[in-house]
Amino acid sequence: MLPYPLHWTERLAIKTDSRILFVVLDGVGDVPINGETPLSAANTPNLDALARDASLGLSTPVAPGVAPGSGPGHLALFGYDPLHYEVGRGVLSALGIGLDLSPNQVAARGNFATLAPDGTIADRRAGRIPTDLNKRLIALLQDAIPSIEDVQVNLYTEAEYRFVLVLTGDGLGGRVADTDPGRTGEPPRPAQATTQDPRDQKTARIIQQFVEKATHVLHEADIVKEYDPAPNTVLIRGVDTKPNLPPFQQVYKLTPGAIASYPMYRGVARLVGMETPPADWSGSGERTETKLKLLREHGDKYDFIFFHVKKTDSYGEDGNFEMKKKQIEDFDAILPDLLAWKPDVVLITGDHSTPVGVKAHSWHPLPVLIYGPHVRRDGRRFTEMDARGGSLGTLRHLDLMPLVLANALKMKKFGA
């Protein structure tokens, strides 16, 4: 049996014409500073109008006290218990750059990093090297290390200091610990399997060899020496195989499309069966015009749209209250464009809180808003404080998909 709530929705969900808009403002939840959060301080006339006629609540992403990464946060939003379906960041990154992993592949996230002469990590991101240099280093490494033992090695630039490592071969497992110690001043960790399974042991052995060979190649490369801090080693994390998730089409009877400018979010969306209509994602930032164009041109193919806004999280991580507030106001300005898709039900929330005072993903429950023809209208604003005691009460992210399906009259009655 599928875990909650997938077992419900697989039984009860029905296909109808109604449309669901599912908006994720990444990291939007916050903690008041002098009584205000970015959400409460922002000037959001469009969001206010929607919220007034919507039901509000507070939703805990995974469990009280747990600050989720982007992967678990979004899986929970999409109704996939992240404790049941654990997905390595490497897999999310691989999917995000458009790779479709097969069962004999293992993916990992790589960082170009700086090793100090004493063997400790001096910079986990090698000064956030430019993407162009990343591409040149990847070409160098790919040329030098096409394979290890009987395993094919493929390397892909993600952005800045980040790359993706994909191993292809027989008998590879995904349970290998990060070589990234997570902080500077410590040496990189050896690649170690977290189980006794020979498949995991094999992957660990290959990754360890890869790290050693790559460090050797980078050490010899003239191009590396020009930079300070020098990208003279690699750190590996988030090793995993692609999980087998029951798709949205099967469990929710939806035809879902995802609109997100950042690869990670398109990746997690594809993992649950969403289509990611093609666009020119070159450039950086929110790329709002590209996203709105996608919605206008491809929206009618779908009855469920996941629309992702990234920068609310980024400025939370930077501890920048004013810029986080500004991102919310920017979102407010495009809300009418989203509503022009004519959804029957709208959900707005975030994957997790990223309070400017914490400067990191946090455990705080987030405001959630559900708008539709059958909601109790709370007459409030979409803020952390107003969401307390709203009609939706206190929820988990896992509850949200059944709720939006029900509000769109896409769930039949359970039992007689």
Next chain:
Amino acid sequence: MLPYPLHWTERLAIKTDSRILFVVLDGVGDVPINGETPLSAANTPNLDALARDASLGLSTPVAPGVAPGSGPGHLALFGYDPLHYEVGRGVLSALGIGLDLSPNQVAARGNFATLAPDGTIADRRAGRIPTDLNKRLIALLQDAIPSIEDVQVNLYTEAEYRFVLVLTGDGLGGRVADTDPGRTGEPPRPAQATTQDPRDQKTARIIQQFVEKATHVLHEADIVKEYDPAPNTVLIRGVDTKPNLPPFQQVYKLTPGAIASYPMYRGVARLVGMETPPADWSGSGERTETKLKLLREHGDKYDFIFFHVKKTDSYGEDGNFEMKKKQIEDFDAILPDLLAWKPDVVLITGDHSTPVGVKAHSWHPLPVLIYGPHVRRDGRRFTEMDARGGSLGTLRHLDLMPLVLANALKMKKFGA
């Protein structure tokens, strides 16, 4: 181990003299129209007085987004996880007309229906034939089909187009899909077991023969030809055997009595071990005087009374705001009679919401009120809006039995 919350209460519940009144206003929850729900618009001085001194909260019947049928809704209220204890409608209907099923029996719900000349269902209820005609058709079928193979066939009129089929014999299983396709314009489905178990296969075979024989008998009957749409076939649904539920006496240490005018609710009450004191239930509607007479004459036998009010749901299904409001006011008028039983603890809620705007059972959480000597007094009214943010917070129906037991000081401390 029993599922939550039965495992708690079986360990912790103790027998005392205190009395619990458990009132279910069927389908009472609603969604505001122009800011008002039937509960908020109703003039309810007695309920208001009780609510002022009670704790309020919002309770989700089964899970967010799930609209339960009457069976699962009531099982959840009584603390029996409806996912763990799934009960077919046939069993509920059989218990509701006073049958006590034994382990070698299978019950199903039947509809008299109209088959078009092309073999599709033209009317799933044969124009809702009168109960008198139902009784004559049942006599005809019972006479013509006393048994099939080694299985005894018993037929009982429920009301209008509905009847109950009970099969008695060895080796009968309960897992057979409905022959009712659930919509017109499609042919009836063949009776099919949903497992490979020979017991389920046998039941499916017997039901298929019953449907064929009954259709033949009805086709030949002069009485059927007089009606348009003609009740010329039968549809079977909700096939099941009686589930084995641990009774209230065992898990809650209660002596429970149920007072409900509609058979279905007496049926589900008996399923969990409640007594249903005998009364003359002839006639229709709420039969309030009969219910109050039962309470006066039999109330002292019990320390737990389940009191059911049906019409709040019926008028929700009809989309009739004013009449739903009126049912709530009628209930308010008899609340003093209920309190005359001198309960120590009173719970009032519904099994599910039936919003007049949805005209069907819905997923919306309902207001719940607990009154007793040890509650936090919220000073509010019993409405969907006032229940937001009440002292009880947001709950599931499964949480309610332990809460009323605790408020009645019928739960000992857990652990030392």
